[in-house]
Amino acid sequence: MSFGIYPCLSCRIGVLKILSFQNYAQRSLSCSSFLYKAATSNTRLKNVVTTNEAVTDCEGIKTSFADKENISATITSLPQQYLMLSKIRLTSLVVMTSMCGYAMAPSAFSLSSALVCSVGTGLLSCAANAVNQFHEVPFDAQMARTRNRLLVRSIVTPLHAIGFATACASTGGLLLFFGANGLTAALGFANLILYTSIYTPLKRVSILNTWVGSIVGALPPLMGWSCATGALGPGAWVLAGILYAWQFPHFNALSWNLRPDYSRAGYRMMAVTDPGLCRRTTLRYTAAIMALSFTAPYADLTNYWFALESLPLNAYFLYLAWDFYKKSDSSSSRKLFRFSLIHLPILMLLMLINKK
Numbered sequence: 498m499s500f501g502i503y504p505c506l507s508c509r510i511g512v513l514k515i516l517s518f519q520n521y522a523q524r525s526l527s528c529s530s531f532l533y534k535a536a537t538s539n540t541r542l543k544n545v546v547t548t549n550e551a552v553t554d555c556e557g558i559k560t561s562f563a564d565k566e567n568i569s570a571t572i573t574s575l576p577q578q579y580l581m582l583s584k585i586r587l588t589s590l591v592v593m594t595s596m597c598g599y600a601m602a603p604s605a606f607s608l609s610s611a612l613v614c615s616v617g618t619g620l621l622s623c624a625a626n627a628v629n630q631f632h633e634v635p636f637d638a639q640m641a642r643t644r645n646r647l648l649v650r651s652i653v654t655p656l657h658a659i660g661f662a663t664a665c666a667s668t669g670g671l672l673l674f675f676g677a678n679g680l681t682a683a684l685g686f687a688n689l690i691l692y693t694s695i696y697t698p699l700k701r702v703s704i705l706n707t708w709v710g711s712i713v714g715a716l717p718p719l720m721g722w723s724c725a726t727g728a729l730g731p732g733a734w735v736l737a738g739i740l741y742a743w744q745f746p747h748f749n750a751l752s753w754n755l756r757p758d759y760s761r762a763g764y765r766m767m768a769v770t771d772p773g774l775c776r777r778t779t780l781r782y783t784a785a786i787m788a789l790s791f792t793a794p795y796a797d798l799t800n801y802w803f804a805l806e807s808l809p810l811n812a813y814f815l816y817l818a819w820d821f822y823k824k825s826d827s828s829s830s831r832k833l834f835r836f837s838l839i840h841l842p843i844l845m846l847l848m849l850i851n852k853k
Contacts, residue, residue: 581647582630582658583623583665590841591622591717597845598721598736601798601852607725613676614724618717620669621685627662628693631655636701640758677724684723688716704767704774707748715741732798736848739789743841745782746818749775750834754827776822779833783818786844787811793848803851807844814840 595618599611630637630648634655637643647653666689674682692713699706715737722733752759752768753775759766767775790807793799817836821829 578647578653582627584626588619588622592619594740595717595721598718599725600849602722602725604725613672614721617669617673618720620665621689624662624666625689625692627658629697631658632697636762639762642758678727681720681724684716684720688713700764704765704770707767711741711744714744731796735789735793735796735798739786742782742785746779746833747837749779750830753830776825780818780822783815797853799848799851800853803847807847810843
């Protein structure tokens with residue numbers, strides 16, 4: 498805008514004040530519109546979302562637009578966006594468990610084969626997580642833990658996310674099929690479908706989603722084992738059983754302190770719909786981990802020292818699960834969740850040390 502028609506300094510200052518007031522009025526109107534929509538939404542959200550939360554969301558939306566401009570301005574942010582779409586920490590855990598299956602298999606170690614397994618499994622996990630976020634945008638927007646995800650904030654378009662997932666899935670699947678074997682590729686694609694097409698929609702339908710999600714967590718070590726040997730032996734199923742059981746204390750402890758978020762988004766989690774069952778399954782499957790650890794030597798997976806060395810680790814895990822079962826508070830659930838993150842890698846390390 499030119500100030501040529503406003504030669505006087507005071508006139509220019511007045512014009513600037515008017516423009517500033519207009520901008521402020523537009524921002525206020527947008528916030529008011531957002532608050533009105535929050536107040537007139539469905540009954541369930543009325544009971545959960547307060548006015549203060551709505552104001553915070555309104556400010557968050559304006560901030561997200563600014564963040565979007567900043568992130569989109571530099572091409573160097575694209576790798577970071579892909580890491581966020583991939584849920585890189587979760588993907589790293591998936592790769593780690595698949596590598597444990599590969600290392601524990603009764604075959605000679607091959608660096609090229611291990612790389613194929615880790616990269617292929619990782620790419621399929623990236624694809625699954627991107628598709629998961631694509632499906633859950635309207636629900637992620639209602640949860641404090643997920644409302645800043647890229648698709649929720651429109652930093653990445655849905656088409657871009659699906660394109661990324663397609664590229665990862667096709668590359669990872671082909672890599673496993675031609676670089677490993679058909680069984681490993683089939684397990685990988687089965688896990689992709691199970692996670693994106695069954696587990697993800699089931700989260701809003703039934704608490705059975707936790708059992709399905711545990712199967713998803715149990716398949717990566719089978720992929721590693723099959724990549725190394727081309728088949729699945731008894732030891733592979735013991736590994737898968739341990740990973741399956743571990744999902745329950747890990748996720749139940751995590752979800753316990755996120756019950757308001759899950760309730761607001763309409764997710765059917767045990768911690769929300771059946772807290773008693775949540776506590777019982779946590780204790781039950783933690784005990785199952787100890788039992789499965791004792792069976793590892795009999796499946797020719799480890800020597801007998803593993804059963805003895807893993808006993809203190811599993812016993813303390815079971816103690817924390819019992820403490821959560823009895824107290825069922827935020828402190829006990831937090832302790833259980835944090836120890837679950839330590840328990841799994843230590844248990845796998847003990848397996849590798851005592852491999853038969």
